[in-house]
Amino acid sequence: MSRDEIYAKVRIVLMDALSVDEQDVTPQATLREDLxxxxxxxxxxxxRLEKEFGIKIPRGELFPExxxxxxxxxxxxxxxxxxxxxxxxxxxxxDFSLLEGDPQVNNVQSLFTVDAIVNYIAGKVA
Amino acid sequence: MRWLWIDKFVEFVPGQxxxxxxxxxxxxxxxxxxxxxxxxxxxxxxxxxxxxxxGILVGQTRQFxxxxxxxxxxxxxxxxxxxPGDTLSFHAEIRQVSExxxxxxxxxxxxxQPLADIELMFSHVDQNMAGVRFPAHNFVxxxxxxxxxxxxxxxxxxxxxxxxx
Amino acid sequence: xxxNLLDHxxxxxxxxxxxxxxxxxxxxxxxxxxxxxxxLPGVLMLEALVQAAGWLMHxxxxxxxxxxxxxxxxxxxxxxxxPPGSRLRLEVQWLADTAGGASFKGVGTxxxxxxxxxxxxxxxxxxxxxxxxxxxxxxxxxEHTRRRWALIAPAQVSPSL
Numbered sequence: 476m477s478r479d480e481i482y483a484k485v486r487i488v489l490m491d492a493l494s495v496d497e498q499d500v501t502p503q504a505t506l507r508e509d510l511x512x513x514x515x516x517x518x519x520x521x522x523r524l525e526k527e528f529g530i531k532i533p534r535g536e537l538f539p540e541x542x543x544x545x546x547x548x549x550x551x552x553x554x555x556x557x558x559x560x561x562x563x564x565x566x567x568x569x570d571f572s573l574l575e576g577d578p579q580v581n582n583v584q585s586l587f588t589v590d591a592i593v594n595y596i597a598g599k600v601a
Numbered sequence: 602m603r604w605l606w607i608d609k610f611v612e613f614v615p616g617q618x619x620x621x622x623x624x625x626x627x628x629x630x631x632x633x634x635x636x637x638x639x640x641x642x643x644x645x646x647x648x649x650x651x652x653x654x655x656g657i658l659v660g661q662t663r664q665f666x667x668x669x670x671x672x673x674x675x676x677x678x679x680x681x682x683x684x685p686g687d688t689l690s691f692h693a694e695i696r697q698v699s700e701x702x703x704x705x706x707x708x709x710x711x712x713x714q715p716l717a718d719i720e721l722m723f724s725h726v727d728q729n730m731a732g733v734r735f736p737a738h739n740f741v742x743x744x745x746x747x748x749x750x751x752x753x754x755x756x757x758x759x760x761x762x763x764x765x766x
Numbered sequence: 767x768x769x770n771l772l773d774h775x776x777x778x779x780x781x782x783x784x785x786x787x788x789x790x791x792x793x794x795x796x797x798x799x800x801x802x803x804x805x806l807p808g809v810l811m812l813e814a815l816v817q818a819a820g821w822l823m824h825x826x827x828x829x830x831x832x833x834x835x836x837x838x839x840x841x842x843x844x845x846x847x848x849p850p851g852s853r854l855r856l857e858v859q860w861l862a863d864t865a866g867g868a869s870f871k872g873v874g875t876x877x878x879x880x881x882x883x884x885x886x887x888x889x890x891x892x893x894x895x896x897x898x899x900x901x902x903x904x905x906x907x908x909e910h911t912r913r914r915w916a917l918i919a920p921a922q923v924s925p926s927l
Contacts, residue, residue, distance in 0.1 A: 636907055
C-alpha cells in the first residue's frame with residue numbers, strides 16, 4: 476500500500492470518527508487542537524484503524540498514555556529531558572521539532588498529528 | 602420515573618449480540634409532559650434503551666467488573682415515532698471491545714418497522730478517566746441492576762466472562 | 767418526574783440560545799442512575815440540548831409547528847459526570863435549515879468543564895402534515911408549548927413578598 480493510499484484511508488477514518496470535513500484533515504493537523512478529538516475519540520480512532528487496515532494496535536503504541544502525569548517526565552509544566560527521551564522512544568512516528576524547540580507540556584499534543592498516524596500505519600503495513 | 606429503559610432480554614449471545622424489548626405504556630408519566638395530545642417516546646430514551654442493552658452485553662464480557670459508561674453517540678438516526686401500545690426491540694452488536702472500552706451498533710424496531718439506527722461507544726472508566734473523580738466500587742453494575750437483569754430475562758445471561766468471537 | 771429538561775433560558779438570539787438545567791437529588795431517576803453514585807444520565811444531557819434546540823426552532827419559526835423531534839444526533843461526546851447540585855449550562859447554535867427542520871451544534875458545561883458536545887438535526891412539523899384530522903391536536907399542543915415557554919422564557923419577574 477502506498478503512503479498516499481494510507482493517507483486517503485486515514486483521512487476517511489478521521490472524518491468519520493471526529494465529524495470533521497475533508498479540508499480540515501491536513502498532514503500537520505493535530506488531533507486535539509485542530510480536529511477537536513477527546514479521549515474517547517482516540518479509542519474510536521484506534522478501533523477504526525484496526526478495522527480499516529486489518530491490523531492490531533497494542534494499547535499505548537499509537538497513542539501512549541499517562542505521559543504528562545509522570546513527575547519524571549513533566550515538571551512545572553515542562554517536559555524533562557528524560558521525558559523527551561521516553562516520548563521519542565514511544566513515538567518514533569511523530570515529529571518532535573515543535574516540542575524540542577519549546578518543551579512546554581501544552582506542546583505534547585503537537586506529537587499527535589495526522590502525519591504521525593500515517594507514519595505509524597505505514598510502519599505496520601509495510 | 603425509574604431509570605430502566607428495557608423490560609427483558611429475548612436473545613443474548615455472549616460477546617456478540619443481544620436483543621431486548623420494551624413495552625410503551627400510557628402509564629409512563631413522562632410521556633404526558635411534552636406532547637400530551639400525542640404522546641411519543643422521546644428519542645433520547647430510545648437511545649438509552651439501546652445503550653442499556655449494549656452496555657449489559659459489553660459488561661458481561663468482563664463479568665460486570667468494569668464500569669461501563671456511555672462516552673460517545675457516534676450517530677443515532679430516527680425514522681419514525683414510537684407511541685403508547687408499541688413494543689420496542691433493541692438489537693445491539695459489539696463491534697469492537699478492548700480493556701479501554703467498546704463500540705456497539707445496531708438498530709431499534711417499533712413492531713417490525715425500523716425506528717432508529719444507532720452507533721455508540723462505551724468507556725471502561727477505571728481505564729480511561731484519569732483526573733475525573735468517581736467511586737472505586739462498581740456503581741454501574743451494582744447488585745440491584747444485575748438482579749433486575751437476571752430476574753427479567755427470558756434467556757440466561759452468564760456471569761462468567763466470555764471472549765468476543 | 768416531569769420531562770422538562772430546561773429550567774430557564776438566559777439568552778435568546780436569532781441563531782443562539784443559552785439555557786440552564788439544574789440537577790437536584792429530588793429527580794427520581796437519580797435513584798437508579800446510579801444508586802450509589804447519582805449523576806445526570808448522558809441521554810438526558812442530550813435531551814436538554816434537544817429541548818434547547820427545539821426552543822430556538824420555535825423562536826426562529828414563530829411557533830409555526832407543534833412537534834420538534836430529534837431526527838439525528840451525531841458525534842455526541844461526554845466529558846464529565848454531572849452530580850446533583852450542578853448547574854448545567856446549555857448552549858445551542860443554529861447551523862442551517864434542512865428539508866424538514868434544522869441542524870444545530872450544542873455544548874453543555876458545568877463551570878469551565880465541558881460535560882457534553884454534539885450535533886443535532888431536528889424535524890419540525892405539524893401532525894396535520896401527515897393527517898389533516900390531527901389539526902386540532904396541533905392547536906392544543908401549541909397552546910401547551912406556549913405555556914411551557916412562559917415558564918422558562920428570559921426576563922421572568924420574581925416578585926418579592
